[in-house]
Amino acid sequence: MIHRWRSTLIPTTREAPSDAESPSHVLLSRAGFIRKLGSGIYDYLPLAWRTLRKVSQIVREEMDAAGASELLLPAMLPIELYRDTKRDVDYGDLLFKVTDRKGAVAALGPTHEEPITELVKGSIQSYKQLPLNLYQIQTKFRDEARPRSGLLRCREFIMKDAYSFHMHVEGAGGLNEAYDAMYRAYTNVFRRCGLDFTVVEAESGPIGGSASHEFMVNAPSGEDTILKCPASGYAANVEKCEIGERPVEGGAFNGAPTGDLTEVHTPNMPGIDEVGGFMKVKPDRMLKTIVFRAVEPAGGGGGSGGPRWVLAVVRGDHDVNEGKVKAASGWKVELAPEKDARAAGFAIGYVSPKVIVGRTDILLLVDPDAAGGGFWASGADKADHHVKHFNWRREVGAILDDSRYVKLADVRNALEGDPSPRAPGSRLVTGRGIEVGHIFKLGTKYSDAMGLAILDDKQQKRSVIMGCYGIGVSRTMAASVEQNHDENGIIWPAAIAPYHVLVTLLKPEETAHMQAAEKLAADLAAGGLDVLIDDRDERPGVKFKDADLIGIPVRLTIGDKALAEGGVEFKARRDTGKGEVVKLADAPAKCAAAVAA
RNA sequence: CAGGGUGUAGCUCAGUUUGGUAGAGCGCCUGGUUUGGGUCCAGGAGGCCGCAGGUUCAAAUCCUGUCACCCUGACCA
Numbered sequence: 053m054i055h056r057w058r059s060t061l062i063p064t065t066r067e068a069p070s071d072a073e074s075p076s077h078v079l080l081s082r083a084g085f086i087r088k089l090g091s092g093i094y095d096y097l098p099l100a101w102r103t104l105r106k107v108s109q110i111v112r113e114e115m116d117a118a119g120a121s122e123l124l125l126p127a128m129l130p131i132e133l134y135r136d137t138k139r140d141v142d143y144g145d146l147l148f149k150v151t152d153r154k155g156a157v158a159a160l161g162p163t164h165e166e167p168i169t170e171l172v173k174g175s176i177q178s179y180k181q182l183p184l185n186l187y188q189i190q191t192k193f194r195d196e197a198r199p200r201s202g203l204l205r206c207r208e209f210i211m212k213d214a215y216s217f218h219m220h221v222e223g224a225g226g227l228n229e230a231y232d233a234m235y236r237a238y239t240n241v242f243r244r245c246g247l248d249f250t251v252v253e254a255e256s257g258p259i260g261g262s263a264s265h266e267f268m269v270n271a272p273s274g275e276d277t278i279l280k281c282p283a284s285g286y287a288a289n290v291e292k293c294e295i296g297e298r299p300v301e302g303g304a305f306n307g308a309p310t311g312d313l314t315e316v317h318t319p320n321m322p323g324i325d326e327v328g329g330f331m332k333v334k335p336d337r338m339l340k341t342i343v344f345r346a347v348e349p350a351g352g353g354g355g356s357g358g359p360r361w362v363l364a365v366v367r368g369d370h371d372v373n374e375g376k377v378k379a380a381s382g383w384k385v386e387l388a389p390e391k392d393a394r395a396a397g398f399a400i401g402y403v404s405p406k407v408i409v410g411r412t413d414i415l416l417l418v419d420p421d422a423a424g425g426g427f428w429a430s431g432a433d434k435a436d437h438h439v440k441h442f443n444w445r446r447e448v449g450a451i452l453d454d455s456r457y458v459k460l461a462d463v464r465n466a467l468e469g470d471p472s473p474r475a476p477g478s479r480l481v482t483g484r485g486i487e488v489g490h491i492f493k494l495g496t497k498y499s500d501a502m503g504l505a506i507l508d509d510k511q512q513k514r515s516v517i518m519g520c521y522g523i524g525v526s527r528t529m530a531a532s533v534e535q536n537h538d539e540n541g542i543i544w545p546a547a548i549a550p551y552h553v554l555v556t557l558l559k560p561e562e563t564a565h566m567q568a569a570e571k572l573a574a575d576l577a578a579g580g581l582d583v584l585i586d587d588r589d590e591r592p593g594v595k596f597k598d599a600d601l602i603g604i605p606v607r608l609t610i611g612d613k614a615l616a617e618g619g620v621e622f623k624a625r626r627d628t629g630k631g632e633v634v635k636l637a638d639a640p641a642k643c644a645a646a647v648a649a
Numbered sequence: 650c651a652g653g654g655u656g657u658a659g660c661u662c663a664g665u666u667u668g669g670u671a672g673a674g675c676g677c678c679u680g681g682u683u684u685g686g687g688u689c690c691a692g693g694a695g696g697c698c699g700c701a702g703g704u705u706c707a708a709a710u711c712c713u714g715u716c717a718c719c720c721u722g723a724c725c726a
Contacts, residue, residue: 066660067660067661067675068660070655071655090718091718146725165726194725196724197725198725213726490726556685591688593684593685594686594687596685597687600686
């Protein structure tokens with residue numbers, strides 16, 4: 053494949069648009085890959101589209117090799133589809149909606165569990181037709197509350213989504229087998245794309261389901277925090293990350309008082325930092341008590357007799373993890389609406405663990421780091437007041453030993469340096485990542501809701517078990533730039549570069565130079581390489597700057613210098629310095645080697 | 650959704666405080682010059698100052714409303 057710069061559209065700019073901040077947004081804009089048309093909406097120009105097609109092609113090859121079949125579902129989906137799964141409500145404002153001339157409403161697909169389930173429901177009659185794995189590469193629409201960072205979080209984006217269908221979880225043809233195959237396929241995809249990534253255990257989120265892994269491109273600018281255990285290889289999203297054993301010195305709740313409980317007036321101080329500063333107490337000596345409302349037992353179903361409120365207590369410098377609160381309490385919880393909580397006797401913003409005394413409608417979950425002795429400051433259970441010298445045993449008393457109401461549990465987000473949950477003695481390290489892939493074991497959430505059930509070999513009607521697997525294709529392109537760039541521009545991994553080789557013609561008006569470039573490009577193309585010839589009538593400096601900016605892996609410069617020696621100048625984008633002169637005849641082999649490396 | 654900010658030429662921005670003929674750099678066009686890391690000189694085109702009202706002899710500038718976009722947080726298969 054040979055293209056000429058003047059015949060395509062590559063509008064590079066010296067300056068970035070003022071609204072671009074992240075490296076990928078700045079560089080993809082400056083290098084003429086993308087252009088913003090609206091908030092979270094971007095044009096993909098020719099260079100971007102070539103890269104997106106290359107990523108897509110790798111995805112297709114790996115999905116097909118893993119036994120999946122490509123199809124294409126509509127982007128415009130009748131809103132009725134979402135009724136049975138209640139996602140018209142659960143997804144809420146995230147759904148873009150359009151209305152037709154008759155007033156019927158359609159959602160622009162944010163993900164396609166519903167239509168694919170509907171399709172399979174209408175076209176599969178026997179367990180003998182399973183398992184099945186179907187995927188598509190398509191534009192998705194989500195009305196994000198806050199689009200940001202260019203292609204990293206936008207409202208219209210390209211995604212590969214796959215869905216698998218099974219009669220059982222274990223064994224041949226089961227969900228686990230497909231899940232493992234997708235795990236391997238995803239690993240292959242991102243490895244072939246030339247990206248440095250980490251696979252982490254993840255929360256499954258509103259899509260629902262049990263097991264879930266995220267594929268994270270490692271980049272300091274990533275939105276997600278990931279934690280790794282160097283000893284065991286365990287890695288998880290901060291939302292999910294477990295923490296190893298944390299013994300409480302002297303035993304939980306047994307510390308001796310450090311002084312008399314003293315009330316302090318702390319008006320107009322909304323945050324821990326303000327209060328701590330005012331009281332001259334460091335956040336790690338304060339107790340933070342967060343009030344959750346118990347919604348329903350975590351297993352589902354309308355149980356009764358459980359707690360109405362779940363309180364999580366962590367150290368002031370720690371963050372409560374809602375997923376862990378749910379797991380430790382056995383109840384699905386939500387942050388308590390302030391009004392309801394006040395009515396139930398909680399001085400929101402000033403709650404202390406002491407509030408549990410004399411009540412039986414509260415489950416108190418205490419993080420081990422907050423259960424020890426020593427000095428504590430806490431809320432005073434009344435507005436604008438805190439207390440000093442809080443002591444667990446003295447203030448809360450005997451109910452601490454009643455496991456129906458008080459539990460010691462890991463309820464906070466993991467941090468750098470926390471003990472590893474998998475390797476005793478080892479400590480967690482943190483990193484940042486960009487989520488480019490996510491795989492889920494869905495179970496029967498969607499098939500139950502939509503009535504996708506068929507007879508198994510024992511003539512039992514059973515809900516079909518599903519998995520779903522996504523890759524953010526356009527986000528992968530941006531993530532690659534976040535991870536691979538320098539002060540001069542993008543550095544594409546060869547596999548997803550828009551072209552493999554850029555032939556920089558310093559004097560396109562010289563016939564001999566042009567002929568040399570054409571011959572060279574033809575030889576390169578014959579070897580399967582994609583070539584862009586910079587045939588613009590520009591000064592050398594402009595061409596070199598643009599070459600670095602758009603980041604083609606190999607640059608071959610044709611000018612008087614090298615041509616006089618019967619050669620061209622070879623320079624890999626990754627390398628610094630001036631490059632080296634190679635003979636024209638040797639250039640194709642050298643380029644091929646560089647691209648394969 | 651809360652808080653903060655910005656809308657002036659294709660792009661990046663001055664000008665708004667104190668109302669009085671709409672500016673610069675980059676890019677673009679013409680001529681010359683230069684030719685291995687964003688040449689230099691001269692000339693030129695290009696703007697409903699986001700939009701709608703209002704105040705005023707006079708509004709980019711003051712007032713009201715509205716729309717769009719960005720940032721921080723909340724949120725986020």
